Amino acid sequence: MQKLKVLVLGSGGQLGKELKYNLTKNVSTIFFDKEKLDITNYDLLKNKINNFDPSIIINAAAFTNVNKAEENKKEAFSVNSDAVGFLSNLIAKKDIWLIHFSTDYVFDGEQNLKYKESDVTKPLNVYGMSKLSGEKKIIESCCKYIIFRTSWVYGEYGNNFIKKIVDIAKTQKKISVVSDQKGVPTSTYLICRIINKLIQDISMDNFWTPGIYHLVPNGRTTWFEMAQEVARIASDESVKYNFKNLIIEPISNNRRSNEVKRPRNSLLCNKKLQIKLNFTLPNWNEDFLPFVIKYIRNN
Ligand SMILES: NC(=O)c1ccc[n+]([C@@H]2O[C@H](COP(=O)([O-])OP(=O)(O)OC[C@H]3O[C@@H](n4cnc5c(N)ncnc54)[C@H](OP(=O)(O)O)[C@@H]3O)[C@@H](O)[C@H]2O)c1
Structure with a gap:
C-alpha cells in the first residue's frame, strides 16, 4: 500500500522540530x-504543494512572539491569518487535510470554567486576534481541517518557560513569577502523539469531523506553581545549582512593566478530544517531570 504523504510547514520551530524527529x-x-519555505510566499507555497501532492499538510508555522506582535501587527496577521487563508483556500480545491494549531489566547480569560471549543472568543492581544482570524479563514474555506487549540507549549526544541526558569536559577537567588494566570502546559511530545493518532485514523479512513479540538493535558496550574515544581x-535532581534556596516570589501579571494583556484563565476543556480519541489524556505533570529531569541532567 502506498504511504500517505505529509507536508510539514514551520519545521524549524519548537513543535515543527518535534514533528520532524517524531512523526x-x-x-x-x-x-x-x-x-x-516562507508561507507568505504564495507562489512558492503553491508550487511546493503541487509538486509533493500531499494528503495532509501540518502547519506548525506561526508568528508566535506575543510582545513583538503588538508592534508588528501586519506581519503577525500576514503569517497567522492571510497565509493560512491562502493555504486553506488552495487545499479546499484539492481534498487535502489541514492540521493547524491555534491558541488559548483566542479567549479573554474572564470566565472561571475551562473554555470549551464552542465558547465565545475575545482575544486580548494582537497575537490572539491574528490566530483567531486564521481559524476563521480556515473554517470559511470549507477545506478538511482539524484545528488544535493548545496552550503553554514546551518541548525539547526551542525556548520555553521551563528552560528559562532553570537558566535564571543558575545565576539568581530570587525570581518573580506570575501567579494570577491559570492554565496547563502542553508538551510537544503529547501534541505529536495525538497527531500520529490522527494520521493513523486518516490513513484508515477512520473519520474525524472537521473542527476545532482543544489539545491540552488534564489538570491545571499557574506559572508560579510550575516554577515551584521546576525548583x-x-x-x-541536582546539587549543582542552588535550587533549594531559590526564592520564588509570586507576582501579578499587571505588575510586570510593559506587559501585553494575557488571559488570566487559559484553561481549555479537552473533553471533545478525549471522546474522539477514546482515551484519557495524561495529567500535565506526567510529561513535565521527565522533561524537567532530562533538562536538568543535560544542563
Ligand atoms: N508556544 C506556545 O506556548 C503556544 C501556545 C499555544 C499555541 N501555540 C501554537 O502552536 C504552533 C506552534 O508553536 P511553536 O511553539 O512551535 O512556535 P515557534 O517555536 O515560534 O515555531 C513557529 C515557527 O514558524 C516559523 N515561521 C514564522 N513565520 C513563518 C513564515 N512566514 N513561514 C514559515 N515559517 C514561519 C518560525 O520561524 P522563525 O522563528 O524563524 O520566525 C518558527 O520556526 C503555533 O501555531 C502557535 O501559535 C503555541
Missing part, C-alpha cells in the same frame, strides 16, 4: 522550515 514513520514526509524537581 510516525508510516508516512512519506517533507519538512519545510521558514528558510526553505522542587531540580533540587531533588
Whole structure:
C-alpha cells in the first residue's frame, strides 16, 4: 500500500522540530522550515504543494512572539491569518487535510470554567486576534481541517518557560513569577502523539469531523506553581545549582512593566478530544517531570 504523504510547514520551530524527529514513520514526509519555505510566499507555497501532492499538510508555522506582535501587527496577521487563508483556500480545491494549531489566547480569560471549543472568543492581544482570524479563514474555506487549540507549549526544541526558569536559577537567588494566570502546559511530545493518532485514523479512513479540538493535558496550574515544581524537581535532581534556596516570589501579571494583556484563565476543556480519541489524556505533570529531569541532567 502506498504511504500517505505529509507536508510539514514551520519545521524549524519548537513543535515543527518535534514533528520532524517524531512523526510516525508510516508516512512519506517533507519538512519545510521558514528558510526553505516562507508561507507568505504564495507562489512558492503553491508550487511546493503541487509538486509533493500531499494528503495532509501540518502547519506548525506561526508568528508566535506575543510582545513583538503588538508592534508588528501586519506581519503577525500576514503569517497567522492571510497565509493560512491562502493555504486553506488552495487545499479546499484539492481534498487535502489541514492540521493547524491555534491558541488559548483566542479567549479573554474572564470566565472561571475551562473554555470549551464552542465558547465565545475575545482575544486580548494582537497575537490572539491574528490566530483567531486564521481559524476563521480556515473554517470559511470549507477545506478538511482539524484545528488544535493548545496552550503553554514546551518541548525539547526551542525556548520555553521551563528552560528559562532553570537558566535564571543558575545565576539568581530570587525570581518573580506570575501567579494570577491559570492554565496547563502542553508538551510537544503529547501534541505529536495525538497527531500520529490522527494520521493513523486518516490513513484508515477512520473519520474525524472537521473542527476545532482543544489539545491540552488534564489538570491545571499557574506559572508560579510550575516554577515551584521546576525548583522542587531540580533540587531533588541536582546539587549543582542552588535550587533549594531559590526564592520564588509570586507576582501579578499587571505588575510586570510593559506587559501585553494575557488571559488570566487559559484553561481549555479537552473533553471533545478525549471522546474522539477514546482515551484519557495524561495529567500535565506526567510529561513535565521527565522533561524537567532530562533538562536538568543535560544542563
Ligand atoms: N508556544 C506556545 O506556548 C503556544 C501556545 C499555544 C499555541 N501555540 C501554537 O502552536 C504552533 C506552534 O508553536 P511553536 O511553539 O512551535 O512556535 P515557534 O517555536 O515560534 O515555531 C513557529 C515557527 O514558524 C516559523 N515561521 C514564522 N513565520 C513563518 C513564515 N512566514 N513561514 C514559515 N515559517 C514561519 C518560525 O520561524 P522563525 O522563528 O524563524 O520566525 C518558527 O520556526 C503555533 O501555531 C502557535 O501559535 C503555541
